[in-house]
Amino acid sequence: MHLGAFVHETGQHVAAWRHPGAHFHSGVSFADAVEVAQTAERGKFDFLFLADSAAVSLAGTPESRGRMGKVVKFEPMTILSALAAVTKHLGLVATSTTTFNEPYTLARQFASLDQISGGRSGWNLVTSNNEDDALNYSLEQHPAHSDRYERAIEFAEVVNGLWDSWDEDAFIRDKESGVFFDPSKLHPLHHKGKHFQVRGPLNVACSPQGRPILVQAGASGTGRDVAARLAELVFTAQTTFEQGKEFYGDVMARLPRFGRSSAEVLVMPGLYPVVAPTESEAREKFDYLQSLIHPSVGIAVLEHTIGVHDLDKLPLDGPVPEMPDTNGPLSRQRLLLEQAKRDKLTLWELCLANAGPRGHVLTIGTPSQVADEMEHWFKEGAADGFNVMPAWLPGSLNDFVDLVIPELQRRGLFRTEYEAMTLRDNLGLPRPINRFHAARLAGAAQ
Numbered sequence: 001m002h003l004g005a006f007v008h009e010t011g012q013h014v015a016a017w018r019h020p021g022a023h024f025h026s027g028v029s030f031a032d033a034v035e036v037a038q039t040a041e042r043g044k045f046d047f048l049f050l051a052d053s054a055a056v057s058l059a060g061t062p063e064s065r066g067r068m069g070k071v072v073k074f075e076p077m078t079i080l081s082a083l084a085a086v087t088k089h090l091g092l093v094a095t096s097t098t099t100f101n102e103p104y105t106l107a108r109q110f111a112s113l114d115q116i117s118g119g120r121s122g123w124n125l126v127t128s129n130n131e132d133d134a135l136n137y138s139l140e141q142h143p144a145h146s147d148r149y150e151r152a153i154e155f156a157e158v159v160n161g162l163w164d165s166w167d168e169d170a171f172i173r174d175k176e177s178g179v180f181f182d183p184s185k186l187h188p189l190h191h192k193g194k195h196f197q198v199r200g201p202l203n204v205a206c207s208p209q210g211r212p213i214l215v216q217a218g219a220s221g222t223g224r225d226v227a228a229r230l231a232e233l234v235f236t237a238q239t240t241f242e243q244g245k246e247f248y249g250d251v252m253a254r255l256p257r258f259g260r261s262s263a264e265v266l267v268m269p270g271l272y273p274v275v276a277p278t279e280s281e282a283r284e285k286f287d288y289l290q291s292l293i294h295p296s297v298g299i300a301v302l303e304h305t306i307g308v309h310d311l312d313k314l315p316l317d318g319p320v321p322e323m324p325d326t327n328g329p330l331s332r333q334r335l336l337l338e339q340a341k342r343d344k345l346t347l348w349e350l351c352l353a354n355a356g357p358r359g360h361v362l363t364i365g366t367p368s369q370v371a372d373e374m375e376h377w378f379k380e381g382a383a384d385g386f387n388v389m390p391a392w393l394p395g396s397l398n399d400f401v402d403l404v405i406p407e408l409q410r411r412g413l414f415r416t417e418y419e420a421m422t423l424r425d426n427l428g429l430p431r432p433i434n435r436f437h438a439a440r441l442a443g444a445a446q
């Protein structure tokens with residue numbers, strides 16, 4: 001089983017920063033970030049995972065805005081580069097959007113992080129779910145869902161091509177002869193497409209792990225096709241085991257269309273665990289954080305998660321209204337509306353359900369109960385592992401590392417030591433074949 005530590009500054013729960021033990025300076029304190037990364041490494045997590053968006057929401061009332069604990073954060077590539085220096089084995093996965101970046105810049109950043117960390121970087125490809133991000137990138141409105149995905153596919157092809165710019169053995173660095181590299185082992189890309197024109201090659205050397213790991217998060221039909229086409233690791237939000245199993249089977253079934261097999265792809269749903277030595281203590285922990293949610297924050301965060309506005313004008317104890325499809329997080333909107341219908345939730349009950357897990361699977365209980373749930377998903381074809389979402393930091397991450405990891409290890413489900421130095425090798429994913437080598441081999445075989 002593979003595990004990511006999916007951390008938000010202060011914690012995943014909307015009221016995390018109010019917990020007496022919480023890192024409430026997260027997003028400002030480097031020391032807090034170091035503590036979290038080193039705890040994840042102590043737990044032998046495969047990687048640390050950072051989500052991202054590039055806007056502070058100005059929606060809602062000033063009162064609700066002033067209560068939000070997660071408004072400022074470090075830019076992911078910057079903080080992960082710093083964390084690379086204080087960790088040895090932990091993979092470093094940053095979310096970066098194809099909607100507002102240029103592929104050459106992004107390819108450089110991740111290739112550099114890969115060199116700095118000795119082959120531990122991963123790129124979580126997203127198309128941006130936060131409609132406000134567009135306002136910071138010279139646009140009046142968020143590009144349409146389908147346009148974002150079209151750009152994303154070409155974007156990723158360019159990035160992958162740039163990552164193949166240098167052969168592994170391109171550098172000779174022979175002081176005697178004065179030859180630094182073999183020019184026949186350097187490959188310009190010469191890409192010309194609908195969105196991008198990139199000559200290449202990349203001015204960063206070949207990745208120690210072949211290429212950074214390509215993660216993808218996006219779960220609509222189009223999102224699943226993009227996952228099947230490109231992703232080595234699929235991050236997904238699923239509320240129930242049945243949904244998880246359907247998603248897993250569906251993504252795997254799409255792979256052959258893109259010439260790929262299940263050995264090349266891992267599916268890792270988010271998991272929001274609340275764990276304590278006894279079930280009643282775990283329930284108390286869960287209830288305590290829930291009790292700290294201010295109504296205006298609960299509503300504002302739900303609006304953000306499902307990409308809609310003006311829910312604060314509706315009665316909290318009334319039903320969840322019908323609403324049009326969002327141009328933002330479409331799959332998440334559908335997931336949460338389905339959850340509301342299935343569990344017959346009022347608007348406020350949906351806010352409460354969203355406040356920590358945000359549509360990811362919730363599990364509350366003893367280490368053994370949490371491990372049972374994880375084992376069930378893992379063994380019954382719904383997950384290759386989980387992106388674990390600590391409710392508040394550092395407490396919930398410590399709980400998971402101290403209570404659940406030993407139980408998973410006892411069951412032989414999780415490593416007791418890192419197997420390798422690179423993220424790719426720890427994940428057991430195959431090294432990609434450099435496209436220029438593949439082309440040369442194909443030419444030689446003819």
Ligand SMILES: Cc1cc2nc3c(=O)[nH]c(=O)nc-3n(C[C@H](O)[C@H](O)[C@H](O)COP(=O)(O)O)c2cc1C
Pocket residue numbers: 050051052053095097125126127128129130217218219220221222223224235236237328329330331332
């Ligand atoms: C599990 C998951 C995590 C995501 N994380 C981010 C994120 O951190 N930042 C972001 O801008 N978009 C994120 N997205 C948004 C997607 O890239 C995409 O824009 C949005 O979900 C709409 O596509 P979909 O309907 O195919 O899911 C995430 C989506 C999913 C499903």
